[in-house]
Amino acid sequence: MSTTVTPERVEEVVYGALESFGADPSEFSRTVTFEELDVDSLDLAELSQIAEEEFGVPLKGADVKGIRTVGDAIDLIVIRAQ
Amino acid sequence: MLVTGGSRGIGAACARALADDGWAVALTYRTSPGGAQETVREIEAAGGRATAIGLDVNDARAIPGALEEATAALGGTVLGLVNNAGVRADDLAVSIEDDAWETVLDTNLTAAFRLTRQALRGMVRARFGRIVNVASVVGPRANAGQANYAAAKAGLIGFTRTAATEVARRGVTINAVAPGFIRTDMTADVLQNGALEAIPARRAGEPEEVAACVRFLASDQAGYVTGTTLFVDGGLSA
Numbered sequence: 001m002s003t004t005v006t007p008e009r010v011e012e013v014v015y016g017a018l019e020s021f022g023a024d025p026s027e028f029s030r031t032v033t034f035e036e037l038d039v040d041s042l043d044l045a046e047l048s049q050i051a052e053e054e055f056g057v058p059l060k061g062a063d064v065k066g067i068r069t070v071g072d073a074i075d076l077i078v079i080r081a082q
Numbered sequence: 083m084l085v086t087g088g089s090r091g092i093g094a095a096c097a098r099a100l101a102d103d104g105w106a107v108a109l110t111y112r113t114s115p116g117g118a119q120e121t122v123r124e125i126e127a128a129g130g131r132a133t134a135i136g137l138d139v140n141d142a143r144a145i146p147g148a149l150e151e152a153t154a155a156l157g158g159t160v161l162g163l164v165n166n167a168g169v170r171a172d173d174l175a176v177s178i179e180d181d182a183w184e185t186v187l188d189t190n191l192t193a194a195f196r197l198t199r200q201a202l203r204g205m206v207r208a209r210f211g212r213i214v215n216v217a218s219v220v221g222p223r224a225n226a227g228q229a230n231y232a233a234a235k236a237g238l239i240g241f242t243r244t245a246a247t248e249v250a251r252r253g254v255t256i257n258a259v260a261p262g263f264i265r266t267d268m269t270a271d272v273l274q275n276g277a278l279e280a281i282p283a284r285r286a287g288e289p290e291e292v293a294a295c296v297r298f299l300a301s302d303q304a305g306y307v308t309g310t311t312l313f314v315d316g317g318l319s320a
Contacts, residue, residue, distance in 0.1 A: 042248060049203055
């Protein structure tokens with residue numbers, strides 16, 4: 001599963017998840033913070049679950065607490081998938 | 083809908099009531115496959131859908147598999163959970179052995195947490211869920227000889243309240259019922275010891291009376307009820 005994980009694919013999935021949480025797609029970028037998108041801790045827990053289902057990457061609570069921006073999340077998922 | 087400890091007593095009554103309300107029900111059993119199958123037969127005879135799943139709720143590694151089995155059997159994500167499985171190991175606090183403490187806390191509290199954690203994954207994604215934890219009037223109220231049980235059930239109520247606030251905005255409700263003295267195998271010894279005189283209703287409750295409350299809390303009509311504990315105790319805690 002990890003061989004098919006590309007940054008572009010992860011970005012697509014992360015953006016899709018953020019939109020499902022109610023975040024505004026016009027604000028999406030790698031540098032925007034989850035706080036700026038009004039994405040909360042429950043959203044991040046759900047994002048972790050989506051990453052696990054899509055890419056087989058289990059992210060624990062401690063992993064997620066360290067990320068601030070959307071780019072942080074994308075990079076973390078890509079690194080863990082390698 | 084997954085009902086733990088569904089082979090008898092309150093759990094079986096909950097399974098029947100929820101099936102009657104249209105839920106497809108998976109009920110778990112640990113020691114009584116015959117009772118579980120009998121409950122399934124009763125539900126099916128009444129036109130409902132049910133399946134029985136063997137599960138020791140204290141086996142943490144078995145919980146994800148049980149949810150998967152329920153999902154497969156029910157034909158979709160488990161959107162309801164009744165944490166009912168429970169045990170007693172009564173003694174005075176001064177005499178409770180470590181294993182009696184741990185068994186009661188593990189079964190009545192930790193297992194409910196683990197099942198809730200696992201079930202919430204699907205419920206949060208589905209933006210809908212109903213969890214009802216079967217607590218007890220013992221916990222909010224003292225009952226000498228049940229310090230371990232009281233600690234577990236009080237903990238379950240605290241867990242219910244906080245977890246409910248975390249997922250409320252996803253359409254998931256988490257509530258508790260707190261039965262008093264209910265006529266089941268688990269309370270037969272207690273009811274023989276004159277406990278009824280302390281109950282304002284002067285009678286034991288029936289499992290179906292607890293199940294009716296669980297049925298309500300799991301219903302669409304209870305969508306704005308979350309984090310609360312509904313006492314079903316004949317006035318004992320009033």
